[in-house]
Amino acid sequence: MDSFREKARHLKQPYYIINAWASLSWLWLRTVVPGAELVVVPGSGAYLFETKEREVYMLVGLALLGKLRRANSLHECMTKLFWYGKLAVGMCLLHCDVIVIFALACAVGALIHLIPPPTFLGSEKVETLDDRTFPKFALCKTEPMKIVELTCSWHDGADALKPLFCGLAADYAGSKRLFGSIDVARYPEIAKRYDVDLGVRSLQLPSYLLFRDGVLCRRLPYFDRNDATKVVRTRFTRQSMESFFLLNVKASEAAKRLEKIEKNRGSEPPPAPVEQPAGRSSWNPFRRRR
Numbered sequence: 001m002d003s004f005r006e007k008a009r010h011l012k013q014p015y016y017i018i019n020a021w022a023s024l025s026w027l028w029l030r031t032v033v034p035g036a037e038l039v040v041v042p043g044s045g046a047y048l049f050e051t052k053e054r055e056v057y058m059l060v061g062l063a064l065l066g067k068l069r070r071a072n073s074l075h076e077c078m079t080k081l082f083w084y085g086k087l088a089v090g091m092c093l094l095h096c097d098v099i100v101i102f103a104l105a106c107a108v109g110a111l112i113h114l115i116p117p118p119t120f121l122g123s124e125k126v127e128t129l130d131d132r133t134f135p136k137f138a139l140c141k142t143e144p145m146k147i148v149e150l151t152c153s154w155h156d157g158a159d160a161l162k163p164l165f166c167g168l169a170a171d172y173a174g175s176k177r178l179f180g181s182i183d184v185a186r187y188p189e190i191a192k193r194y195d196v197d198l199g200v201r202s203l204q205l206p207s208y209l210l211f212r213d214g215v216l217c218r219r220l221p222y223f224d225r226n227d228a229t230k231v232v233r234t235r236f237t238r239q240s241m242e243s244f245f246l247l248n249v250k251a252s253e254a255a256k257r258l259e260k261i262e263k264n265r266g267s268e269p270p271p272a273p274v275e276q277p278a279g280r281s282s283w284n285p286f287r288r289r290r
Contacts (some may be wrong), residue, residue: 023085073163122170129182176251
């Protein structure tokens with residue numbers, strides 16, 4: 001119940017209220033804007049519903065339901081709902097004959113994009129770091145485990161995952177686990193220290209580092225085991241991060257597992273390469289056998 005109230009208070013921010021109002025304005029626009037209902041004349045290709053407008057709403061809504069199932073945070077879920085609502089508003093205005101209404105709607109849409117992003121749920125539990133506080137936070141040999149986010153202010157992918165990281169901090173931050181974030185665009189020496197590429201096509205933005213007793217234990221994305229220069233492409237989800245950083249177990253149990261992993265590191269042989277069948281230059285396992 002407390003979690004529900006906290007999320008309800010979080011949604012009272014201007015960003016969510018104004019975007020919700022803009023999305024729900026579709027219900028009013030359909031009764032006011034001339035021609036909003038008849039985007040395509042009935043019988044001219046709209047075979048699922050009466051008009052092409054309703055058909056588009058239905059198909060996009062079905063696609064949205066699939067995306068909502070994969071949403072990693074409350075902010076991502078609300079953003080997708082707002083996107084659907086704004087699409088409906090755009091469909092209403094697509095064939096609007098009144099230029100004044102269309103221009104006014106475009107001006108309102110531009111003003112909505114100027115609204116600053118909201119404060120993400122759990123952001124108060126993420127410590128903002130710089131080049132001076134990073135060593136004291138991550139490399140200090142103290143008991144709490146630290147998870148550090150290496151983000152980048154100009155990278156859209158890094159900004160998109162901030163709600164996910166803040167959500168993990170909201171649920172797991174405490175005396176045994178600490179969360180921090182540092183902008184490596186402002187402090188590139190931190191990125192260089194941990195071999196994080198800051199290029200436009202980098203697969204390492206954002207990167208997440210797990211420190212225990214001042215030692216780096218785990219990182220995402222990680223490097224290929226057989227090629228230390230190759231970064232493994234990673235899809236960040238809440239479940240994968242909870243499992244990889246051992247957030248779904250108690251801190252004491254996570255410390256024991258990390259200690260065991262450190263002891264066994266390097267003792268296991270690398271995986272054997274897959275041999276291709278003799279006589280074939282390239283082997284396709286899905287090729288039909290004769």
